[in-house]
Amino acid sequence: MPEKLAIVRTVAELRHAVAAHKAAGRTVGLIPTMGALHEGHVSLVAGALARGDAPVASIFVNPTQFGPNEDFAAYPRDEAGDFAKLEAAGCRIVFAPAKEEMYPAPMLTTVKVTGVTDGLCGPFRPGHFDGVATVVTKLLMMAMPDRGYFGEKDFQQLQVIKAMVRDLAMPIEIVGMPTVREPDGLAMSSRNRYLSPAERTTALQLHRQMTAVAAAVRDGKASCTAVTTAASQALLAAGFDKVEYLTVVDAESLQPLDKVAGPARIIAATRLGRTRLIDNIAVD
Numbered sequence: 001m002p003e004k005l006a007i008v009r010t011v012a013e014l015r016h017a018v019a020a021h022k023a024a025g026r027t028v029g030l031i032p033t034m035g036a037l038h039e040g041h042v043s044l045v046a047g048a049l050a051r052g053d054a055p056v057a058s059i060f061v062n063p064t065q066f067g068p069n070e071d072f073a074a075y076p077r078d079e080a081g082d083f084a085k086l087e088a089a090g091c092r093i094v095f096a097p098a099k100e101e102m103y104p105a106p107m108l109t110t111v112k113v114t115g116v117t118d119g120l121c122g123p124f125r126p127g128h129f130d131g132v133a134t135v136v137t138k139l140l141m142m143a144m145p146d147r148g149y150f151g152e153k154d155f156q157q158l159q160v161i162k163a164m165v166r167d168l169a170m171p172i173e174i175v176g177m178p179t180v181r182e183p184d185g186l187a188m189s190s191r192n193r194y195l196s197p198a199e200r201t202t203a204l205q206l207h208r209q210m211t212a213v214a215a216a217v218r219d220g221k222a223s224c225t226a227v228t229t230a231a232s233q234a235l236l237a238a239g240f241d242k243v244e245y246l247t248v249v250d251a252e253s254l255q256p257l258d259k260v261a262g263p264a265r266i267i268a269a270t271r272l273g274r275t276r277l278i279d280n281i282a283v284d
């Protein structure tokens with residue numbers, strides 16, 4: 001039987017519950033989420049347990065990281081289901097605050113990370129990374145964990161958070177965990193539930209095309225631009241509505257590359273019907 005999950009709604013309760021674990025000599029790992037949990041989130045809890053951390057998850061659909069025409073209102077919410085998954089995974093505390101607890105007063109402060117936010121999703125989602133950096137800073141300050149766990153699926157977000165923690169000298173280790181995929185290769189995402197059955201079949205092409213790009217880039221015969229352009233065209237021909245970007249970038253700076261000479265990522269954002277699908281894979 002997994003130990004009972006403590007459900008806390010206020011910052012004071014969260015700090016009290018975290019302090020009890022620290023007083024018992026345990027390290028603490030924070031897993032920030034927006035709920036609608038899937039196997040990818042469960043793997044973050046497993047990552048914390050594997051490092052000996054008491055896992056503390058947060059569930060908060062953060063309004064400040066959604067644009068005016070994005071899916072904040074429609075974003076899937078299933079608190080009871082999420083609590084059950086967290087408890088079964090061995091999570092010890094879940095912080096599920098109301099909006100008034102996270103933002104009790106109009107915010108006069110924004111955390112803004114530059115450079116790694118300039119390209120990729122940055123221009124397509126203005127203000128998104130400011131919303132993410134600010135809420136993650138608040139969550140880290142509220143829980144004061146030893147480690148924070150984030151999925152590599154949101155690779156640009158992971159680099160933004162690593163840069164922020166480094167620049168602000170936060171005494172917290174950021175751990176990136178590998179993307180968890182469906183058996184057919186589709187990266188797990190809370191937004192996959194927006195896909196119709198036909199779109200779900202089409203969606204597979206994203207990982208397939210990216211895998212083909214990875215093979216061609218490793219092969220080194222064609223330029224990155226040539227292979228990513230061909231892959232974008234193949235996605236549009238397969239039924240994708242838009243390829244916002246499909247590119248090869250340096251794995252840390254996220255600057256575009258035309259030849260790979262060190263750790264790199266193939267990274268993409270696409271639109272299929274009402275669903276925005278992102279993915280990335282490593283090429284070393």
Ligand code: PAF
Pocket residue numbers: 032033034060062065132135136154157
């Ligand atoms: O990746 C997410 O689910 C969110 O961007 C995060 C990190 C929980 C911040 O709201």
